[in-house]
Amino acid sequence: MSDLIRVLVFGTTGVGKTSLCNALTNQNQPVNDGVKGVTFKHYNYPPVELSSKNLLITDTVGLNESDKGTVKSKDAIKLLLNLLRDSKEGYNLLVHVIRIGRITQNELANYNFFVKIIADSAVPVILLVTGCENIEPMSKWKKENSSALEEMGLNYQDVVCTSFATSQRQEFAKIYESLRQESCQAISHSILEHARPEPVLIYSDNNGFMTIIKRAWNTFCNFFDKPEWTWNVEKNLAEMMRRLGLLEDEIRDLLKYTNMFGKKE
Ligand SMILES: Nc1nc2c(ncn2[C@@H]2O[C@H](COP(=O)(O)OP(=O)(O)OP(=O)(O)O)[C@@H](O)[C@H]2O)c(=O)[nH]1
Ligand SMILES: [Mg+2]
Known part of the structure; x- marks a missing residue:
């Protein structure tokens, strides 16, 4: 334990x-x-x-x-x-x-x-x-x-x-x-x-991480009445951020978070 x-x-x-x-x-x-x-x-x-x-x-x-x-x-x-x-x-x-x-x-x-x-x-x-x-x-x-x-x-x-x-x-x-x-x-x-004796993982690999971001992000957009931000189509995170108007170097910076499992988005 x-x-x-x-x-x-x-x-x-x-x-x-x-x-x-x-x-x-x-x-x-x-x-x-x-x-x-x-x-x-x-x-x-x-x-x-x-x-x-x-x-x-x-x-x-x-x-x-x-x-x-x-x-x-x-x-x-x-x-x-x-x-x-x-x-x-x-x-x-x-x-x-x-x-x-x-x-x-x-x-x-x-x-x-x-x-x-x-x-x-x-x-x-x-x-x-x-x-x-x-x-x-x-x-x-x-x-x-x-x-x-x-x-x-x-x-x-x-x-x-x-x-x-x-x-x-x-x-x-x-x-x-x-x-x-x-x-x-x-x-x-x-x-x-x-409290559970062991922590419950909410994601365990790169795919899980992307899934949770997508799920959380869409709920978040609905709450903030921003349907135009939602992630309906199978776009990758970089494309989604581009749609949000982020600059390329900002996107690269943010994508570092998704590389924690050693995979590129
Ligand atoms: N009367 C009363 N005041 C409380 C209680 N708990 C916190 N407060 C007061 O409520 C105010 C807000 O408390 P915070 O602990 O900053 O609340 P928070 O949820 O962290 O707020 P955010 O970080 O802005 O989301 C402070 O003035 C606290 O002193 C309580 O049990 N009773
Ligand atoms: Mg606080």
């Missing part, structure tokens, strides 16, 4: 993904840094020990309704390729982060994209709900909403209700700190229980 647990964290902008990752890894990556339209920018946290295993967390940004029409094709494909390239080792678990409240189109689109399209429904996924500081106990949300989630076709291995709120006011700071600790324990426990 491998001692690495690879976890991919995804969810709409501002739900608390980085706050969660920071709390689990004792890091201080900027929260809510205001980066707009950088839809697939991701960050690999340095490994941290979790119950004699090494937890490797990747924080990535999800699909956001508000980004529709603002993402530049060139940036989008670079970021998508970056995420997929760095997903070469596969994942043991996905964590979908939402802020407490209604499930919107954003949450459904993110679930579909990461769980079904990228991971091909082969990697277990847990739901982490942030913003539960006003609920007593925090786990109440799980009890009240689990069946509704299933009815919506959202199948999570577990639902973890948390709070990573912070406050500069002394009277809140202590309470929030104890909720953060409780949240870290709950999510750590769930990760250890539900």
